[in-house]
Amino acid sequence: xxxxxDLKWRGxxxxxxxxxxxxxxxxDGKPFAFYxxxxxxxxxxxxxxxxxxxxxxxxxNAGHHPVLLCGGATxxxxxxxxxxxxxxxxxxxxxxxxxxIRSQIQALVPGAELVDNYDWWKGRSFLDTLxxxxxxxxxxxxxxKDIIRRRLETGITxxxxxxxxxxGFDFVHLFQEKNCVMQVAGSDQWGNITTGVDLIRKMLDKxxxxxxxxxxxxxxxxxxxxxxxxxxWLDKTKTxxxxxxxxxxNSDDTKVVEYLKVFTFLxxxxxxxxAAQQKAAxxxxxxxxxxxxxxxxxxxxxxxxxxxxxxxxxxxxxxGNKDDMPTVQLEKTLIQNGIGAIxxxxxxxxxxASKGDIRRLIQQGGAAINAKTFDDVxxxxxxxxxxxxxxxxxxxxxxxxxxxxxx
Numbered sequence: 001x002x003x004x005x006d007l008k009w010r011g012x013x014x015x016x017x018x019x020x021x022x023x024x025x026x027x028d029g030k031p032f033a034f035y036x037x038x039x040x041x042x043x044x045x046x047x048x049x050x051x052x053x054x055x056x057x058x059x060x061n062a063g064h065h066p067v068l069l070c071g072g073a074t075x076x077x078x079x080x081x082x083x084x085x086x087x088x089x090x091x092x093x094x095x096x097x098x099x100x101i102r103s104q105i106q107a108l109v110p111g112a113e114l115v116d117n118y119d120w121w122k123g124r125s126f127l128d129t130l131x132x133x134x135x136x137x138x139x140x141x142x143x144x145k146d147i148i149r150r151r152l153e154t155g156i157t158x159x160x161x162x163x164x165x166x167x168g169f170d171f172v173h174l175f176q177e178k179n180c181v182m183q184v185a186g187s188d189q190w191g192n193i194t195t196g197v198d199l200i201r202k203m204l205d206k207x208x209x210x211x212x213x214x215x216x217x218x219x220x221x222x223x224x225x226x227x228x229x230x231x232x233w234l235d236k237t238k239t240x241x242x243x244x245x246x247x248x249x250n251s252d253d254t255k256v257v258e259y260l261k262v263f264t265f266l267x268x269x270x271x272x273x274x275a276a277q278q279k280a281a282x283x284x285x286x287x288x289x290x291x292x293x294x295x296x297x298x299x300x301x302x303x304x305x306x307x308x309x310x311x312x313x314x315x316x317x318x319x320g321n322k323d324d325m326p327t328v329q330l331e332k333t334l335i336q337n338g339i340g341a342i343x344x345x346x347x348x349x350x351x352x353a354s355k356g357d358i359r360r361l362i363q364q365g366g367a368a369i370n371a372k373t374f375d376d377v378x379x380x381x382x383x384x385x386x387x388x389x390x391x392x393x394x395x396x397x398x399x400x401x402x403x404x405x406x407x
Contacts, residue, residue: 001268002028003062009268010261012055014187017197017210026182026209027062034059034182035174037069037117037167039079040097041089044238045104046231047247048223050295051216051262053108055184058265060109067178068105070098072118074167079192080147080160104234108299113178117170120177133169136202137195145191164195171196175208187212216262219252224259234299241300242326245308248292249285250399253278256287264294315393315401318371322391325403332406335386341367341379344394348404351396361396368395 004024007013016023026032036056038049045053056066075094078086089097102114142148142164148156171193174180183193193210200208216224232247233239251259257275260266266274278287289309297305313320328348342358345351351358351367361367365375369385370393386392392404 003059004028006268007058011258012051012058012213012262013211014214015190015212017194017208023209023211027059031063031065032182033065033067033174033178033180034184035067035069035115035171035178035180036184037071037074037170038101039071039075040094040101041075041078041086042231042233043097043100044233044235045101046233046239047244048216048231050234050299051213051224052184052186053105054263054265055213056109056112059184060111061265066109066112067115067174067180068109068112069115069117069170069174070101070105071170072098072116073121074117074163074170076118077159077163077166079163079167079189080151080156085157085160100235108234115174115178117166117173120173121166129165129169133165133172133199133203136199137165137168141195141198145195147188147191164192167192168195168199171208171210172199172203175200175204175206182209182211184210185212187215216259219255236300236304240326241296241304242308242311242324244299245292245296245305245312246399248295249288249312251288251291253282253287256291260287260291260294264291265298266290266294315395322389322393322403325393325401327403327405329405329407335381335383335392335406338380338382341369341374341381342377344381344392344404345396348394348402350394350400350402366397369393371395 001009004027007027013020013023036052038045038052056068060066072094075089075097076091078088098116105112105114142161143152145164148161151160167189171180171183183196185193190212193212197208197210200206218224231239232244248259257271257278260271260274264271274287274290277284293305293309296308307324310320311322311324311326314322314325330347334344334347339347341362342355345358345361345367346355351361358367359377362377363375365373367374369381370387381392386406390406393401394404395401
């Protein structure tokens, strides 16, 4: 398949600026530079960003040049959210976040050129912005953007309202300075992307190209990469490789083949073979196992992927190596003196954000110690409960495990 055909088969092209046939010619034609951008709202990217990084790598593997932008300027403003204004981040936090994100991008997309839009915005005056950019964008055009319309009832600040001008001009700048003829982003950025394409046409009398990827959702309709409201970070000091593996391993059968297309670089023939095996014997979870392994391998390397598999086996079947499971260390005196089950789970940070959550988990039969479920909220855990290694394995629900070592 050509690059365009592969992206279409994987379901990675949603909206196209202009004619799809023109996009196809560019994607399958001579090498070109393209850009994708993100604002440094945290010191790590999360799994929700990963599909965009995969897209950048796909285009790079096809011979095109990735220019990946970390928005030191736009990050100081924040793009409009559907419901409320983003919290303003301090300049110190923005710079720290950029440093963390840049290292992840470099590791995941080798050869990418990294840029920061603060470099070209810091010397531009407000008057220059109004005169050179604002005059090309009508108020009616801006009000017609979906994200703006949704915020008009609740209110939107001038800073947020102007965000599309900033991102739009980023495309103009990169078109001129880096010969970036294409922008790629998630579908929630469609309004900002088309503003850039329009500005290039009006300001430079040139044609630019752009397309969006569909937002990846889980089976319940929530954005992919979120777990109980918390992002699954690509920084393994914030989210372990095991946690990412387990999250993907637990993918719904109705979504897992879609995820294989989006998040792995396996060829079509291999994915179709796995899909057929999954359909014939869903209990093997061959698609989930493949997805989880391939993604962790790409993000953290083969060794971490192998450890995640081993940790999962130790948690679920008693095979594998317990050393590869998520592990917490507690004071030995706690188990020697006896500790309430609720306090134990709370100290191990499993089963809920509060002791009330853990109490309900136990009452509903969702808690287990060394594979033995219990529903007594007054249970006291002591040395007699330790396994042969002098440790405990706590389970919350069917999917969350933690190994407890006492020192």
